[in-house]
Amino acid sequence: KAGVTQTPRYLIKTRGQQVTLSCSPISGHRSVSWYQQTPGQGLQFLFEYFSETQRNKGNFPGRFSGRQFSNSRSEMNVSTLELGDSALYLCASSLLGGNSYEQYFGPGTRLTVT
Amino acid sequence: QQQVKQSPQSLIVQKGGISIINCAYENTAFDYFPWYQQFPGKGPALLIAIRPDVSEKKEGRFTISFNKSAKQFSLHIMDSQPGDSATYFCAASKGNDMRFGAGTRLTVKP
Numbered sequence: 122k123a124g125v126t127q128t129p130r131y132l133i134k135t136r137g138q139q140v141t142l143s144c145s146p147i148s149g150h151r152s153v154s155w156y157q158q159t160p161g162q163g164l165q166f167l168f169e170y171f172s173e174t175q176r177n178k179g180n181f182p183g184r185f186s187g188r189q190f191s192n193s194r195s196e197m198n199v200s201t202l203e204l205g206d207s208a209l210y211l212c213a214s215s216l217l218g219g220n221s222y223e224q225y226f227g228p229g230t231r232l233t234v235t
Numbered sequence: 236q237q238q239v240k241q242s243p244q245s246l247i248v249q250k251g252g253i254s255i256i257n258c259a260y261e262n263t264a265f266d267y268f269p270w271y272q273q274f275p276g277k278g279p280a281l282l283i284a285i286r287p288d289v290s291e292k293k294e295g296r297f298t299i300s301f302n303k304s305a306k307q308f309s310l311h312i313m314d315s316q317p318g319d320s321a322t323y324f325c326a327a328s329k330g331n332d333m334r335f336g337a338g339t340r341l342t343v344k345p
Contacts, residue, residue, distance in 0.1 A: 125278070152331060164324060164335040177331055211278050215331070222267055222328055226278035
C-alpha cells in the first residue's frame with residue numbers, strides 16, 4: 122500500500138506571497154492532519170480534516186487554512202507568508218476506525234520564506 | 236501550553252547500550268501513547284504505541300513502559316545500534332487530538 126505523499130517536497134516563497142501544499146493520504150484513510158515542524162517549536166498541530174470537514178484546529182492564525190476533498194486528499198494554504206512560516210509541513214493520515222488513531226506521516230514539504 | 240514533556244533533549248549512547256527516553260503528560264483523558272522515529276529529511280514514522288490499560292509493550296528491541304498513576308511513559312531501546320540514531324518523539328492523544336513532545340536526538344556511537 123502506498124504511503125502518504127506530499128507535494129511539492131521543497132518550496133521557496135517570498136514574504137507576502139501565498140502557498141498551497143498538497144497531501145494524499147494512504148488509501149482508505151479518511152482523516153488527514155497537518156503539522157508544522159520547526160527546530161524551536163517542534164511538532165505543532167495545525168488542523169485535522171475528516172470526511173471533508175475540519176474537526177479540530179490548533180492555535181495558528183487565520184492565514185493558515187485547509188480543506189479536504191471527497192477522495193480524502195487535502196490541501197493547506199498559507200496566505201501572506203511571513204519569515205516565521207519557514208518550516209517543514211507534515212501531513213499525517215489515519216484510518217480512524219474503531220479505536221485506531223494511528224497516524225502515518227508523509228515526508229513533508231520544506232517551505233522556505235525569504 | 237505544553238501537554239507532553241519529553242527528556243532528555245539529546246542522548247549519546249554507545250553501541251550495544253540501552254537508550255532511555257522519558258515523557259510525562261498532563262491530560263488524564265489521553266488514551267493512546269505512540270512513539271515516532273524521525274530521520275533527517277523524512278517524516279516521523281510510527282515506532283511503537285501503547286494504551287493505558289497495559290504497563291509495558293515490547294516490539295523487538297523497543298519497549299514502552301507506562302505508569303498511569305505517575306502520568307509518565309518511557310521508551311527503552313535495547314542493544315542500541317548506530318542505525319537507531321534519529322530524533323524520537325513521544326505523543327499522547329485522545330481521539331484525533333494528538334500532542335507531541337519536543338523530541339530527543341539520539342546518537343549511537345559505534
